[in-house]
Amino acid sequence: MEEVIDEVVLIITQYGLDVIGAIIILLVGYILSKRIPLSLIKMMNKKGFDPTVSNFLGSLTRFTVLAMTIIFVLSQFGVQTASLVAIFGAAGLAIGLALQGTLSNVAGGVMLLIFRPMKVGDFVETAGYAGTIKTIGLFTTEMATPDNIQIIIPNGSVWGSAVSNYSFHSTRRMDLVIGIAYEDDIDKAQAVIEKVILADEKSHKDPAPVIEVAELADSSVNFTVRVWCNNGDYFPLKFALTKAIKQTFDKEGISIPYPQSVVHRVTGD
Incomplete structure (x- = not known):
């Protein structure tokens, strides 16, 4: 024992x-x-x-x-x-x-690190999602949407998709479509839009803004307005110009028409 x-x-x-x-x-x-x-x-x-x-x-x-x-x-x-x-x-x-998918995520992470199509802090659109990059890990990429929702995407999906990096360049071009009534003075409206743009210090003077008649639409004459600005000023400038153009049009008697249709009624004898 x-x-x-x-x-x-x-x-x-x-x-x-x-x-x-x-x-x-x-x-x-x-x-x-x-x-x-x-x-x-x-x-x-x-x-x-x-x-x-x-x-x-x-x-x-x-x-x-x-x-x-x-x-x-x-x-x-x-x-x-x-x-x-x-x-x-x-x-x-x-x-x-x-686990071929998992290894492809690791390979995707390595490729993202080498070729650097984006970095932490960039606002990008990829794999069907848009948001600010928070981390690029060994297996996944984490981003936050503009309304602060966490999105986690496998690196393989990111590397296999097109990446639109809105933060890559220091400047961006803003495109606006401004419509006026057919009865309004085109040259006057064009001058008013240009004056509003040049009055905002966020808009770049070089390249110069482009304000041209682009379309004779059903209810309005549409201007295509193109303005360059710093990347970080894109949305503040867009909101400011949209508001300022409307207010200035009101003061100058230039109307922004509602969509409308003209119906001709034919009556018989």
Whole structure:
């Protein structure tokens, strides 16, 4: 009986220490997988690196630390490194075949990092969504819509879609369509629109604004108005010009007609 007890104690002592060591390694690895990426991101941001690059490398570092932790835990139970390489190689092949979509997301993230079609803070339209880029991670890209809804898109979908980056250039062209009644003076309306545009300091004088008659519509004569401005002034200027043109038209007696139809009634004798 005493021999059995001694043997049980020996097993518990031997494997119990291995289990405790594995738990300690897991805890340390988990903590390091949090702290190392954060420290790396902070250091890169202080050095002036783009947040897109620092966030991506931070995400990659986290998964690397977790993978190394698993290797150390298995080594704690006597699994040889060579065996681990073989096991991970075989597992990697199987997982790669099963998770082709996930690997394509990783590849998409790498391509986004290399070619940089967008960066954190840009307002873009891609994969059917439009919003401000918050993070580009190892597997997904996170953006916030103008009404502050979180959108998470797989990197593979982003890389496989066209990207319209509205923040890439420092300036943008604004297009407005302004209609006047057929009875109004075209030259006067054109001069009024130009005066309103030039009075707003947000509108660029070079390139000069374009104000031309573009269409003789059913109920109005339509001007195409094209104005250049700084990227950040696009919407404030658009709202301001729309309001100012309407108010100035009212003062100058120029009307913006409602859609209307003229019906001719033919009566017989």
